[in-house]
Amino acid sequence: MAAAPTPKKTRSEAKGKVKGASKTPQNDIFKKTQEPPFEDYWPKSEVSAGLKKGTLLQGIFRISAIDYSRAYISDPMGGPDYIVLGAWPRNRAMDGDEVAFSVLPPDEWLQNGADEKMKVSNIKDLSSESDSDEISPVATADEETDQPTLIDALYGSSKSMGVVKTTVDEPILEDNVKSLRVYTRTAKVVYIIQASGRRAAAGYFKIFNKSLGLALFSPRDSRQPRTVVPLSCLPEDYASNHKKYEKSLFICRIKDWKITDPFPTGELLRSIGEAGDIVPETESILTEYDIDTDEFPPAATESLPLVNGQWTIPQDELAKRRDFRSDCVFTIDPSTARDLDDAIHCKSLSNGVFELGVHIADVSYFVRPGTLLDKMASERATSVYLVQNVIPMLPRILCEELCSLNPQQDRLTFSVVWKLTEKGELLDEWMGRSIIHSKAKLSYEDAQKMIDDPQFSWQHSDFPCIPVTEVISDIVESVNRLNKITKRLRFLRQTRGSLRLDQPKLVFNIDSGTGLPNGCHIYQHKESNKMIEECMLLANMAVAHKISETFPELALLRRHPPPKGKAIEHLRDQFNLLGVQFECSTAADIQKSLNRYISKGKEGDKKLEMEKLVLVSLCCRAMELAHYFCTSVYKEEQFRHYALNVPRYTHFTSPIRRYPDIIVHRLLAAALGEEDAPKYLPPDIEDFANHCNKKRKNAKTAEELSSSLFLGVFIRKCGPIDQEGIVCAVLDKSFDVLLPELGIIKRIYCQKLSLDSYKYELLKDKGCESPQLQLIWSSEKKDTPPILQLIKVFNPVKVLLSSIKNSLQFEASLVQERSHE
Numbered sequence: 001m002a003a004a005p006t007p008k009k010t011r012s013e014a015k016g017k018v019k020g021a022s023k024t025p026q027n028d029i030f031k032k033t034q035e036p037p038f039e040d041y042w043p044k045s046e047v048s049a050g051l052k053k054g055t056l057l058q059g060i061f062r063i064s065a066i067d068y069s070r071a072y073i074s075d076p077m078g079g080p081d082y083i084v085l086g087a088w089p090r091n092r093a094m095d096g097d098e099v100a101f102s103v104l105p106p107d108e109w110l111q112n113g114a115d116e117k118m119k120v121s122n123i124k125d126l127s128s129e130s131d132s133d134e135i136s137p138v139a140t141a142d143e144e145t146d147q148p149t150l151i152d153a154l155y156g157s158s159k160s161m162g163v164v165k166t167t168v169d170e171p172i173l174e175d176n177v178k179s180l181r182v183y184t185r186t187a188k189v190v191y192i193i194q195a196s197g198r199r200a201a202a203g204y205f206k207i208f209n210k211s212l213g214l215a216l217f218s219p220r221d222s223r224q225p226r227t228v229v230p231l232s233c234l235p236e237d238y239a240s241n242h243k244k245y246e247k248s249l250f251i252c253r254i255k256d257w258k259i260t261d262p263f264p265t266g267e268l269l270r271s272i273g274e275a276g277d278i279v280p281e282t283e284s285i286l287t288e289y290d291i292d293t294d295e296f297p298p299a300a301t302e303s304l305p306l307v308n309g310q311w312t313i314p315q316d317e318l319a320k321r322r323d324f325r326s327d328c329v330f331t332i333d334p335s336t337a338r339d340l341d342d343a344i345h346c347k348s349l350s351n352g353v354f355e356l357g358v359h360i361a362d363v364s365y366f367v368r369p370g371t372l373l374d375k376m377a378s379e380r381a382t383s384v385y386l387v388q389n390v391i392p393m394l395p396r397i398l399c400e401e402l403c404s405l406n407p408q409q410d411r412l413t414f415s416v417v418w419k420l421t422e423k424g425e426l427l428d429e430w431m432g433r434s435i436i437h438s439k440a441k442l443s444y445e446d447a448q449k450m451i452d453d454p455q456f457s458w459q460h461s462d463f464p465c466i467p468v469t470e471v472i473s474d475i476v477e478s479v480n481r482l483n484k485i486t487k488r489l490r491f492l493r494q495t496r497g498s499l500r501l502d503q504p505k506l507v508f509n510i511d512s513g514t515g516l517p518n519g520c521h522i523y524q525h526k527e528s529n530k531m532i533e534e535c536m537l538l539a540n541m542a543v544a545h546k547i548s549e550t551f552p553e554l555a556l557l558r559r560h561p562p563p564k565g566k567a568i569e570h571l572r573d574q575f576n577l578l579g580v581q582f583e584c585s586t587a588a589d590i591q592k593s594l595n596r597y598i599s600k601g602k603e604g605d606k607k608l609e610m611e612k613l614v615l616v617s618l619c620c621r622a623m624e625l626a627h628y629f630c631t632s633v634y635k636e637e638q639f640r641h642y643a644l645n646v647p648r649y650t651h652f653t654s655p656i657r658r659y660p661d662i663i664v665h666r667l668l669a670a671a672l673g674e675e676d677a678p679k680y681l682p683p684d685i686e687d688f689a690n691h692c693n694k695k696r697k698n699a700k701t702a703e704e705l706s707s708s709l710f711l712g713v714f715i716r717k718c719g720p721i722d723q724e725g726i727v728c729a730v731l732d733k734s735f736d737v738l739l740p741e742l743g744i745i746k747r748i749y750c751q752k753l754s755l756d757s758y759k760y761e762l763l764k765d766k767g768c769e770s771p772q773l774q775l776i777w778s779s780e781k782k783d784t785p786p787i788l789q790l791i792k793v794f795n796p797v798k799v800l801l802s803s804i805k806n807s808l809q810f811e812a813s814l815v816q817e818r819s820h821e
Contacts, residue, residue: 038259047100047191056100063095063223082187089188092257095223096196101187110184200253202284217252227266247274285705289698296395303371325437328474335443339399341656346482358539359436361403362412363655364665381695383657386706407441416539424488440466447528454480486534497588497645504743517714536653544650550671553632556663557650560626560642567622573768587645610726628689632682660692712808720802727795730771732760746812789817
């Protein structure tokens with residue numbers, strides 16, 4: 001049920017009661033302000049009552065990375081986002097916060113096609129003053145100007161060097177381009193239910209008011225608000241020699257944000273070095289996305305069953321577990337992996353029956369509930385994989401030794417074992433705690449060689465990772481048997497309807513001496529990768545059914561909601577432009593539409609491959625994010641995973657690097673009667689789920705930014721790089737280009753090109769609206785007409801990537817199209 005719009009209330013009425021308002025230094029600066037910039041948050045009891053009645057809603061608050069004047073709140077009912085215009089209705093909410101909000105009256109909604117900036121007008125950016133030592137106070141008294149003044153002052157884009165933004169640009173669906181809906185609903189925040197944790201950021205300082213001893217911190221992420229910090233917190237010579245620190249990056253944390261203050265107040269945590277170096281730039285990313293990089297204290301490992309730093313499996317533990325040590329068990333992972341949390345075996349029994357086993361590191365044996373180790377792991381929630389290193393969720397003694405399924409060592413595992421026919425018919429399923437002795441650590445490349453040439457007489461020199469030559473033939477046979485079975489299982493799963501959207505992933509070659517990139521390439525997803533993925537998917541699905549059947553109100557599952565209607569309509573338009581029939585009722589329909597398009601061309605058709613990447617990218621943009629949840633929160637029909645098209649799914653197979661998997665292991669152990677029922681309550685599981693969702697999203701963004709950072713280093717080192725690209729989105733003043741060789745999408749702004757002029761048009765084409773830009777270039781020859789270049793989705797273009805001065809960021813520009821003579 002949608003929330004009823006809140007009765008209209010003037011700002012004066014809303015701000016009539018100011019509880020505990022006290023004078024602050026900012027009051028002396030903003031003397032013209034007669035009213036506080038914000039209103040008090042509602043009492044918690046009133047918020048709870050409003051949420052129950054439906055007069056209030058709750059959702060995740062998001063600030064646009066492209067336009068700080070726009071903020072959005074996701075609709076809990078799955079409808080279009082609500083928009084929050086101006087600083088006052090934001091009410092100090094920050095990006096990623098879970099908020100309670102009220103819907104504003106319909107006469108304050110936005111009519112689509114109207115310019116949102118009519119309500120949030122542009123004013124001078126506080127960071128744009130030239131050589132002034134101090135920043136002029138911003139007048140906020142006038143009723144018509146205090147909202148835009150404050151929003152620009154708080155979130156104005158930094159013009160300092162090395163501005164960091166998300167690697168994924170704002171979706172085309174949220175741009176100023178004409179919408180399919182008539183109105184966009186507006187809202188205001190009344191309460192912060194749960195802060196995102198992102199209260200620290202990297203950025204630069206300016207003197208704000210020398211006489212009052214105040215500095216202004218400008219975060220590099222424009223979604224974070226500027227913050228007032230006492231000059232006394234900065235280096236002693238900052239006030240007298242602030243130009244010395246122009247390139248210095250600082251970490252600042254918000255401490256408080258009073259309703260009487262336009263800016264939050266904060267504290268300086270530390271200086272991290274100069275912008276443009278990998279180490280401080282990486283620290284900046286990790287800080288901004290709330291990723292804990294501290295070493296684990298000795299107390300964290302005190303709960304581990306170590307004797308003089310060593311551990312052996314107790315005899316009573318061996319007796320309780322199914323023993324797979326005599327089986328041909330092995331791991332297949334990336335060549336650089338050190339945290340090996342899954343192993344497999346596949347053997348032939350008799351009469352065409354096979355046994356397939358998936359063995360997962362039994363992390364829950366070591367990480368016990370209620371210990372300091374468990375608390376720290378749950379807070380981190382995930383390992384973070386940067387280009388140059390991994391920030392582990394668990395201490396390295398667990399990640400790389402005790403839990404890692406290293407070859408030639410006995411290891412404790414949790415296993416799912418199936419007996420099936422070569423047609424994929426399931427005959428039997430077993431789950432339980434086990435013990436394995438991995439025979440080899442294979443890379444995906446090793447396994448692929450075995451698949452590509454199964455009859456070759458492989459020797460120890462071909463696979464140094466296999467210490468015993470006699471075992472090689474057994475492993476080669478097992479790998480090929482496994483590949484044959486998983487191909488069949490994948491076929492059966494896909495025929496039931498699933499969607500696979502593979503996006504290119506950029507991998508760097510790192511110089512071991514300098515730690516800098518000396519090359520990069522797109523990772524090749526091979527048959528060996530798909531083979532292991534299929535095993536993990538099957539294990540996750542099997543465990544999801546087991547724990548949700550045993551604990552219907554307590555299971556931790558992972559759901560993927562279907563895409564929203566507007567996103568699907570936009571996707572249909574893109575398929576129609578290519579003349580491809582688009583069906584979208586299910587994930588299987590979208591997959592069929594993709595397959596239909598791919599099948600129309602010849603293998604090796606470069607243009608077709610590029611267009612396919614655009615369609616996959618557009619499909620990904622249309623998708624909702626998958627997320628963890630407790631089964632008590634949703635109805636059973638909402639448990640479904642849309643892309644996989646399965647009724648129940650969870651994460652079980654990576655407990656070394658994902659905390660939800662540890663919870664799932666504990667639930668599975670209880671479901672199998674191997675441990676007492678967990679003491680969790682449904683709210684505990686839902687809290688774990690929400691926290692892990694946030695941490696997973698932050699980790700993914702940090703990983704993307706790390707990749708972008710290293711690509712920036714590579715571009716700076718190698719000079720401007722020419723790339724062939726394909727247009728994947730057209731906006732009114734810019735367009736997005738997908739670069740297949742790098743697996744990235746870059747936005748190109750018309751105003752930054754050397755154009756005579758440009759014009760945006762919305763055309764009718766094949767029954768749908770087709771946006772295009774007309775770019776007018778000056779001719780290189782005198783007395784010749786200017787050159788017209790049309791920018792439409794799926795148009796091939798040439799792009800030049802070049803470094804931004806004094807930073808590790810890079811920008812894309814369009815290479816001018818030559819006239820045809």
